[in-house]
Amino acid sequence: MKLWGRMLWALLSGSGKRGGTRGWASSSWRPHLPLAGLSATELVSHWTAVFEKRGIPEARESSEYIVAHVLGAKTFQSLRPVLWTQPLTPWQLQCIEELSSRRLQRMPVQYILGEWDFQGLSLKMAPPVFIPRPETEELVEWVLEEVTQRSHVVGAQGGPLILEVGCGSGAISFSLLSQLPQSRVIAVDKGEAAICLTHENAQRLQLQDRIRIMPLDVTLEGSWAHFVPWGPMDLIVSNPPYVFHQDMEQLAPEIRSYEDPAALDGGEEGMDVITHILALASWLLKDSGSIFLEVDPRHPELIGSWLQSRPDLSLDLVAVRRDFCGRPRFLHIQRSGPQHGCPTDAWPGPQPPRVPG
Numbered sequence: 001m002k003l004w005g006r007m008l009w010a011l012l013s014g015s016g017k018r019g020g021t022r023g024w025a026s027s028s029w030r031p032h033l034p035l036a037g038l039s040a041t042e043l044v045s046h047w048t049a050v051f052e053k054r055g056i057p058e059a060r061e062s063s064e065y066i067v068a069h070v071l072g073a074k075t076f077q078s079l080r081p082v083l084w085t086q087p088l089t090p091w092q093l094q095c096i097e098e099l100s101s102r103r104l105q106r107m108p109v110q111y112i113l114g115e116w117d118f119q120g121l122s123l124k125m126a127p128p129v130f131i132p133r134p135e136t137e138e139l140v141e142w143v144l145e146e147v148t149q150r151s152h153v154v155g156a157q158g159g160p161l162i163l164e165v166g167c168g169s170g171a172i173s174f175s176l177l178s179q180l181p182q183s184r185v186i187a188v189d190k191g192e193a194a195i196c197l198t199h200e201n202a203q204r205l206q207l208q209d210r211i212r213i214m215p216l217d218v219t220l221e222g223s224w225a226h227f228v229p230w231g232p233m234d235l236i237v238s239n240p241p242y243v244f245h246q247d248m249e250q251l252a253p254e255i256r257s258y259e260d261p262a263a264l265d266g267g268e269e270g271m272d273v274i275t276h277i278l279a280l281a282s283w284l285l286k287d288s289g290s291i292f293l294e295v296d297p298r299h300p301e302l303i304g305s306w307l308q309s310r311p312d313l314s315l316d317l318v319a320v321r322r323d324f325c326g327r328p329r330f331l332h333i334q335r336s337g338p339q340h341g342c343p344t345d346a347w348p349g350p351q352p353p354r355v356p357g
């Protein structure tokens with residue numbers, strides 16, 4: 001899983017890009033070779049060669065995942081060895097061909113398989129909802145470390161009350177819920193498909209009792225009012241849209257053709273949604289509460305300066321972490337000082353500070 005995930009980061013960084021997307025989206029593949037009688041291993045080799053010839057990134061991993069999926073396993077290596085050499089049935093061959101033709105149209109494997117693992121949880125995946133990336137697992141691990149180390153990050157009911165902004169498939173929220181049994185999560189997203197998928201994944205993982213899923217655009221004026229019934233939050237976590245608008249064109253075809261641009265495009269400096277999250281956080285977080293954000297490597301500096309220009313928010317950038325590629329990608333921001341004139345027992349206080357449009 002890790003390898004494929006790393007590939008996705010490469011895709012997000014633009015490597016593997018070959019021109020525009022039009023040709024892929026409309027192309028279809030019909031094999032001319034008789035495939036009857038081939039084994040799983042031979043099928044993997046066949047489709048790997050086809051993918052390589054057509055310039056599909058991670059050709060072998062793609063074909064292994066597809067063949068394994070049709071044979072009922074998550075990875076090719078986890079297939080029972082007897083299945084590696086046994087001839088496939090015509091139905092299996094047809095399924096593999098159908099799924100492989102989608103890969104030839106540059107559909108990400110996660111959408112082709114319809115599910116993907118994140119932090120050991122199997123989540124349903126469906127376009128155009130953002131596919132969780134492996135670096136986001138590092139963000140989750142950092143949050144878990146902080147909660148475990150700082151015993152004061154505990155809500156009234158014995159576990160932290162967490163807000164996730166931009167939940168997508170719910171990957172971050174469900175990882176936290178499953179590893180922090182006392183926690184409760186409010187998950188918001190402005191995308192209807194994301195909200196539906198988070199609901200489906202909540203049922204799939206049987207975590208629906210500790211999560212409240214709300215459709216919400218946090219950039220809209222008055223969005224803070226939706227949180228009034230909940231009281232101050234212990235933590236806010238988000239993997240927001242943070243791609244600089246001018247970088248959107250350079251994203252790999254897999255991303256550009258299938259994932260919701262609203263999940264990625266953060267505006268001119270990738271900060272459009274981030275600044276609203278920070279303004280909201282200043283109002284929603286309890287004293288010493290934390291925000292954990294995944295960002296672009298240019299953001300630690302930009303966000304640090306932005307926070308200094310907004311002392312009214314009482315937020316400090318307290319730590320920056322690097323991802324597995326060594327890039328500064330995760331931020332821990334903490335609320336200093338009391339909430340905006342609103343002690344906990346009188347919450348909510350005045351309206352949150354505004355972000356200039």
Ligand SMILES: C[S@@+](CC[C@H](N)C(=O)[O-])C[C@H]1O[C@@H](n2cnc3c(N)ncnc32)[C@H](O)[C@@H]1O
Pocket residue numbers: 130131132133136165166167168169170171172188189190191194216217218219238239240241260262263264273
């Ligand atoms: C990069 S994706 C992250 C999804 C998920 N948290 C993950 O890590 O896999 C960003 C998510 O933020 C949502 N989003 C974008 N703008 C938003 C806004 N203004 N308010 C709420 N959600 C927003 C998108 O719909 C998308 O699901």
